[in-house]
Amino acid sequence: MPPLFARLLVRLRKDFRLSIITVFGVCAVVAIAPFAALRFAQGQWLAGVVDALIVLGIVGPSIYAWRGGNLDRAGLCIAVTNTIGALLIVALLGRTGVYWLFPTLLANSFLIRPGIAGSLALGAVALTQLQPDAFESPGQRLTVTTTLLLVSLFAFIFAKRTAMQRSALEEIASLDPLTGARNRRAMEEEVAIALNAHQRTGRPVTLALLDLDHFKRVNDRHGHEAGDRLLCTFVELVRRSTRATDRLFRFGGEEFVLLMEHTDEIGAMRAFANLQRRIHEDLRAGGEPVTASMGAAVLRHGESRDAWFARADAALYRAKQNGRDRLVLDETAP
Structure with a gap:
């Protein structure tokens, strides 16, 4: 054919x-x-x-x-x-x-x-x-x-x-069956829409990668069922802590993607500060507190999907390396 x-x-x-x-x-x-x-x-x-x-x-x-x-x-x-x-x-x-x-x-x-x-x-x-x-x-x-x-x-x-x-x-096809967050299929569609909208309007849009810190330790100490409950609780916390227009996707394992339109660096910092406060108050596994790290990147004009994700992923890596439980914004020169 x-x-x-x-x-x-x-x-x-x-x-x-x-x-x-x-x-x-x-x-x-x-x-x-x-x-x-x-x-x-x-x-x-x-x-x-x-x-x-x-x-x-x-x-x-x-x-x-x-x-x-x-x-x-x-x-x-x-x-x-x-x-x-x-x-x-x-x-x-x-x-x-x-x-x-x-x-x-x-x-x-x-x-x-x-x-x-x-x-x-x-x-x-x-x-x-x-x-x-x-x-x-x-x-x-x-x-x-x-x-x-x-x-x-x-x-x-x-x-x-x-x-x-x-x-x-x-x-049903767009949701993660465990957490109820949107899945990777839905993420790719939404990211493509956000890229096209940014090229037309120039409005800021931020991509954030969120990762639960020491998630493997939770599974090892408390079992996989506790890990699953933790993931569901985290998704619910993110939904309650972000705007209705922000979209959360499960990227894989304990890693999630948060797509925030009309959001620049300052808006991303405020969003994470609010989310972090909720996590410190409510996120527990077996009575032990659980934290999360986030790497974020504001889309640049003409930037590809892969380059955008790479910058957010690199920022998440730095957040992990610098002690976890923090946000790192990618602000490298284009």
């Missing part, structure tokens, strides 16, 4: 929303584009133009999404294009075009939030009632309208339930 194609498949597997948008982009080309060609061949120029615009309105946002654009915006553009296009087809073709509303309403439930999809569905059904040629009899109007509403309702329920399950699974 060519490397480029393999990378595309990996990206699609990792991003459910992007894969859905991609499917609709492909469907637009494969399923709708031939209808546009058929309309033109039959002399139905206006209907052909509408079909062609629908294809462009789906393919364009799909390309935008692949180029790193906002997926919510891309999905909304495609859903609005679907709905307006289906209504135009109903206006042009009458009851033959009504059948396009069914796949449109189903598609929208996968592309956008269920509430917005439901609103679009109700609007589309209501506007269809104003089309004089959409139904050949009152009975057909009632039947088609009822089935459209039922399809919209079932799609809403399914999409809502699916979104809740996917959110729960993503939450």
